[in-house]
Amino acid sequence: MTSTIPTYRPDLYSRSAVLDPYPHYRALRDLGPVVRLPRHGVLAVARHEDCRRVLRDDAVFVSGQGVGLNRVANRVGRGTTLNSDGTDHEQRRSVLAERLTPRALRGMRSEVEQRADAVVASAVERGDVDAVADVARALPTSFVPDLIGWPEEGREHLLRWAGATFDALGPLNRQSLRTAPSALGMLRFARGIARRRDVRPGSLGADLLWKADRGEIERSACPALMIDYLAPSLDTTISAIASAVLLLARHPEQWEVLKREPERVPNAVNEVVRLESPLRAFSRVADRDTEVGGVPVARGSRVLVVYASANRDERTWEDATAFDVTRDAGAQLGFGQGVHGCAGQGLARLETQSILTALLRRVERIELTGTPTWGVNNVIHSLERLPVRLVPVTGGDR
């Protein structure tokens, strides 16, 4: 049985592969539906249809043994929504998602739009900016910690901690070891918050503690749930916003399409997440003997679902590497899919759409003024620096 599964030896998590993963993903897709990665002791699933199947078949491909690539993270992560299954997961997820669904966010829409507009207005005023620091990071960091209820103290560490939490879900390599103290720092801080109860009143975090008081969730689950909220709420959205700016700077014809037809903005966000997926991959464990794309997968196998590869699968997407805001990008898997589908995607979409809408209104065109640099992280694929000039629309500041 093992002989039917091809092997791919290069390290998907080497620095060079992390910076330019796409040739590796293509090689994985071409090798077959399931590919053995001996370095990481996992089976990679890299084609769109197969990734989708694994994500949607949560009874067979379970998360309870962790979704990372190393035992430490998979053990430490117990108690998070990401690492749970069945009714346990259902309960945590409903607590987590309750105030994050598009339904629940309707009341926040205009506030987020106004904040996004203020961020863009201030960047346009400066003209030459780093779109990562001055646009992409500026919006989520201006209100998401408040929404979650994270105390003022410790906020300066948030981005470093959140990035490290994602690094820790990769293999035990130089990168995850280097950032491990930061990941533990966040866990410690979250435990402290749950103990001291110093969360902002009315915040999601305050809701969690209140639900624990009423016995709706276990008190011991609170720190993990706080991390569930915070860790994914920043870097991922920052990645999507920054990639959107880069892609629109590089593809002025797509920028023009959106200028003419701003109703395409929601789909453009899907297209950005498809082409530059903020999350590379998470894993599952096969709970029984099964198959993927006709290839037998034995019980106990850890399966790496490579979202960022699925989103560029030539079998699914015509001209897969082209940025095209008019293509139907609705089936992209960048937010995951199924019961573990990103709980914050409504908020992420709202933030990214609001920034794009503000840019389209205030900016004539976006010019690259330097070389963009990508960050190094085992799980998050995000720009680190993006020097651009935002050329304002003529005839006033609108």
Place this chain on the structure above:
Amino acid sequence: MRIIADYPRCEGHGLCVDQAPDVLDLDDDSELVHHYEDRDLPAELEEPARRAVDSCPVAALRLG
């Protein structure tokens, strides 16, 4: 062919509405409205319905 909706699981992302507006909608409270509940879809809506099921980010829709 039918679309079966798991209402408790639906979070109102609305991606299905973009794919199959003649089959699915969100009302003013962002609650899912299913125009073919417990009914077979006409042939011309089968393809959009498939795409709608595929687009649901939380897998609240399936074909039946």
